[in-house]
Amino acid sequence: MAxxxxxxxxxxxxxxxxxxxxxxxxxxxxxxxIAKPSHGTEALPRFDLVAFxxxxxFAYRDFTCDPDTILSQYGFGxxxxxxxxxxxxxxxxxxxxxxxxxxITKQSLARVLKQLIDEGFIIQRAGSExxxxxxxxVSAKGSRLTDKLTNIQVKRLEMALIDAGAGAEILxxxxxxxxxxxxxxxxxxxxxxxxxxxxxxxxxxNSE
Numbered sequence: 001m002a003x004x005x006x007x008x009x010x011x012x013x014x015x016x017x018x019x020x021x022x023x024x025x026x027x028x029x030x031x032x033x034i035a036k037p038s039h040g041t042e043a044l045p046r047f048d049l050v051a052f053x054x055x056x057x058f059a060y061r062d063f064t065c066d067p068d069t070i071l072s073q074y075g076f077g078x079x080x081x082x083x084x085x086x087x088x089x090x091x092x093x094x095x096x097x098x099x100x101x102x103x104i105t106k107q108s109l110a111r112v113l114k115q116l117i118d119e120g121f122i123i124q125r126a127g128s129e130x131x132x133x134x135x136x137x138v139s140a141k142g143s144r145l146t147d148k149l150t151n152i153q154v155k156r157l158e159m160a161l162i163d164a165g166a167g168a169e170i171l172x173x174x175x176x177x178x179x180x181x182x183x184x185x186x187x188x189x190x191x192x193x194x195x196x197x198x199x200x201x202x203x204x205x206n207s208e
Contacts (some may be wrong), residue, residue: 063156067149074119074145079104079112081149087122087136088146089195094127095134101191121145 044052064078071081079102086101087093099109113136116122121142127133138146161168180188 059160063153066152066156070145070149070152076115079108080116083109083112083116084121084138084142084146085150088138088143090191091137092135095136098136100187116142 067081068078071077074080082102083098086098090097095109095113099106102109113122113124117124120139123137123139125135125137127135161172164172177185177188
């Protein structure tokens with residue numbers, strides 16, 4: 001594993017400023033579309049791939065550890081975090097759309113969503129055109145918690161990208177996008193672009 005992470009550039013004294021509200025900068029191919037990953041012609045040795053898998057586990061462990069500590073103070077877990085994140089980024093998200101994003105059962109989502117609504121972190125409203133629709137928004141309290149969690153994770157991502165050196169943002173975006181199942185990539189791309197649009201408008205529905 002040492003070969004994978006050797007020769008890292010030193011971290012600059014000050015990191016560039018980012019705005020968690022605006023979300024990640026998604027590299028494009030010049031047409032506004034997310035740049036699609038290109039596949040190399042040579043396969044990596046199995047040893048290197050297993051080492052990458054281990055790095056992925058360790059990176060995810062540290063990416064989630066600080067938010068986990070904060071969430072535990074509310075009796076919440078990572079499922080609550082994911083709901084808060086996607087509703088915050090996509091105000092007015094339908095329950096059915098959230099189910100499709102998270103790919104969990106209705107029962108699992110219902111349990112998490114009920115707790116967030118009961119404790120005032122999520123607001124549920126009927127659709128303006130179809131009253132049977134359930135649309136979700138974060139409350140002001142939910143927005144504050146989500147921002148706190150996002151700020152921690154964005155800072156870790158920013159430091160990692162700076163440490164990785166020039167061009168890391170593009171390569172990391174391509175790698176993560178390539179990890180997504182082929183059939184899900186169009187919906188993920190649309191979700192990311194839509195979330196950026198909502199963030200630019202300042203979001204909706206953040207009321208107590």
